[in-house]
Structures are given as structure tokens and as C-alpha cells.
Amino acid sequence: MFKDKFKYYKSKNPTPELGRVLNFNSVDPNTRNKVQKVALPVQDVPVFFGFKPLESWEVYEIIDRPGLIFIKNPFTILGQRYWTVRCLKDFSNKPNKSNLDSAKKIPDNKDWWEMCQNNNVLLLNKLRWVTLGYHHNWDTKVYSESNRGKFPKDLQEMASFLATTLGYSRYSAEAAIINYYHMDSTLSGHTDHSERNLAAPLFSFSFGQTAIFLIGGPTLQDIAIPLFIRSGDIVVMSKESRLCYHGVPKILQVDNRMWCSLEQGSDKLVPKDYKETVDICKDENLWKPFGSYLTHSRININVRQVLFEGEKLLEIGSS
Numbered sequence: 367m368f369k370d371k372f373k374y375y376k377s378k379n380p381t382p383e384l385g386r387v388l389n390f391n392s393v394d395p396n397t398r399n400k401v402q403k404v405a406l407p408v409q410d411v412p413v414f415f416g417f418k419p420l421e422s423w424e425v426y427e428i429i430d431r432p433g434l435i436f437i438k439n440p441f442t443i444l445g446q447r448y449w450t451v452r453c454l455k456d457f458s459n460k461p462n463k464s465n466l467d468s469a470k471k472i473p474d475n476k477d478w479w480e481m482c483q484n485n486n487v488l489l490l491n492k493l494r495w496v497t498l499g500y501h502h503n504w505d506t507k508v509y510s511e512s513n514r515g516k517f518p519k520d521l522q523e524m525a526s527f528l529a530t531t532l533g534y535s536r537y538s539a540e541a542a543i544i545n546y547y548h549m550d551s552t553l554s555g556h557t558d559h560s561e562r563n564l565a566a567p568l569f570s571f572s573f574g575q576t577a578i579f580l581i582g583g584p585t586l587q588d589i590a591i592p593l594f595i596r597s598g599d600i601v602v603m604s605k606e607s608r609l610c611y612h613g614v615p616k617i618l619q620v621d622n623r624m625w626c627s628l629e630q631g632s633d634k635l636v637p638k639d640y641k642e643t644v645d646i647c648k649d650e651n652l653w654k655p656f657g658s659y660l661t662h663s664r665i666n667i668n669v670r671q672v673l674f675e676g677e678k679l680l681e682i683g684s685s
């Protein structure tokens with residue numbers, strides 16, 4: 367049952383045994399029996415900025431959770447750094463909504479990240495979530511046209527590239543939730559069901575420390591399967607798994623900081639609009655505070671398509 371597993375992996379005392387957690391880093395016999403490799407359709411799409419060549423991608427599906435696709439870190443280190451900087455420095459700024467809005471601690475015209483660097487490091491650790499595009503109202507679980515911000519072009523483009531790569535040709539990223547986890551953070555079991563278009567996959571990108579992620583079934587009584595999600599890994603919830611219960615009972619601190627040193631020649635294909643952020647990523651001094659944040663945090667970007675193609679939104683969702 368989901369709640370028991372969640373409690374088990376969350377527990378500090380006794381600490382849980384991790385041998386049954388699906389591990390895509392070294393596909394051991396336990397993992398090998400439970401997953402199958404997915405071949406990507408051969409496509410002639412130029413690889414999106416920040417990704418390794420498609421031929422090197424390792425893509426799996428969990429056999430007991432059809433539609434739960436796991437892409438083992440397809441990002442370059444520059445790509446991981448890029449999204450980390452975007453999430454911390456840019457996406458967290460107003461007018462995007464965040465959990466800090468209610469605290470009224472951030473003046474409208476301030477660059478949030480700079481403010482934290484200069485004099486308010488504590489504020490940095492209080493950031494828990496930001497929404498982009500259609501804002502998901504946590505209380506009513508409703509998306510509405512009147513509660514909608516801009517959706518960043520780069521994130522839209524990355525989601526579309528991924529959708530095309532997986533065979534979904536007309537994906538439109540319309541809402542995202544960015545979750546900022548610290549070492550003691552958890553995310554309890556839930557389903558993401560407020561989107562109207564549940565045929566469109568949900569894409570989940572993670573950077574920084576490792577999560578134990580639980581993927582359950584359509585009800586809380588179904589068996590929950592634990593897996594490690596590491597920096598750069600992508601989880602796709604599609605088909606039958608789109609409406610499965612899931613949650614994060616634990617964040618683990620790892621010593622393997624994959625984002626630490628840039629690979630040679632990783633800067634070849636930087637689109638013009640991305641240059642300002644990439645310049646930060648490539649300057650070790652400027653990158654340093656972002657890297658430090660990742661040593662005790664995890665960032666997850668959760669992208670959804672809300673509507674069917676051509677559909678207009680009135681007031682949707684349900685609790």
C-alpha cells in the first residue's frame with residue numbers, strides 16, 4: 367500500500383533498506399526484471415540544446431506501470447546547469463507565482479536570486495514551489511484562464527522536443543510546477559488529474575540531489591514501486607500511469623556531483639536566446655552559488671499540457 371511504503375522510505379529510524387529501489391544507474395537483477403528498454407522511433411530531429419545525442423539515450427519502461435517512462439540522464443552537464451540557473455534565478459521571479467508570494471517578502475521589482483545572494487540566504491531555503499503558465503490553484507485544484515502567466519519559450523521547446531522524440535507530435539506545454547526540495551522535504555502521495563487533456567504525457571525533469579520516488583497505481587491500495595531519480599533523469603507519466611499515485615518520501619544526499627565540471631566542447635550549439643544563462647553556467651565563479659544550492663537541494667520541473675488542441679479554457683479541474 368502506498369502509505370505504508372511512503373512511511374517506510376521516509377523513516378529516519380530505522381533507516382530503510384534501499385536494495386529494492388529500482389536503480390537505473392546500474393541495472394542490477396532486481397531492476398532488470400522489472401523494467402524493459404524502449405527503443406525511440408528513429409527521427410530526423412536536431413537534438414535540443416543541453417541534451418546528449420539521441421543514440422546515447424537509455425530509455426526504460428516499468429513493466430508493471432505501462433506508460434511510466436524513465437530516461438536516464440540525457441543531459442549534458444551544461445544542460446543541467448542551464449535549467450538549474452533558470453529555475454533559481456529566472457523562473458522564481460515575479461510575476462510568476464510562488465509559495466513566497468503570501469509571505470510578501472519580495473518587492474515586485476527585485477531580482478529574487480540577487481536579493482538572496484546579497485543579504486537573505488534564509489529566504490532562498492524558503493522557496494518551495496513556483497508555477498509557470500496556467501497556475502494550479504492548490505486549494506481548488508482548478509486551472510483558469512484568469513490565472514495564467516507566461517510559459518517560458520525554452521521550456522516549451524524542450525518539452526516539445528521530448529514529446530516528438532517519444533512519438534507525441536503536437537505537444538503543447540501549458541503549465542509547469544517547479545518543486546524545490548531540501549534534504550528533509552517530502553511530497554506526499556497524489557495524482558495529477560486537474561488537466562483536461564490526460565492523453566498528453568506529463569514530463570518531470572530533476573536536477574541536484576537524488577530522490578526516492580514512489581509510483582503507485584490508480585488507488586492508494588495498489589502496490590507502490592520505489593525508484594531512484596538522480597540529477598538529469600527524466601520521468602514521463604503517460605498512458606495508464608498518467609493518473610497513478612506518486613510521491614517523494616525521501617531526498618538522499620549523494621557525493622557524486624555530476625554537475626561539477628563542464629565537459630569539453632559542450633558549448634557548441636547554444637541558441638542565441640540562451641546565451642546569457644549559458645555565460646553564467648560557463649563561468650565557474652558565477653556558477654558557484656548555484657552549484658552550492660544543488661549540494662543540499664533537488665529541483666524538479668513538472669510540465670503538463672492542460673488543454674486539447676484548439677480548446678479554450680473556462681474554469682476546469684476538480685478536487
Ligand SMILES: O=C(O)CCC(=O)C(=O)O
Nearest residue numbers: 543545558570614666668
Ligand atoms: O518531484 C517529483 O519528482 C514529483 C513532483 C510531482 O509529482 C508534482 O509536482 O506533481
Ligand SMILES: [Fe+2]
Nearest residue numbers: 556557558612
Ligand atoms: Fe505529481
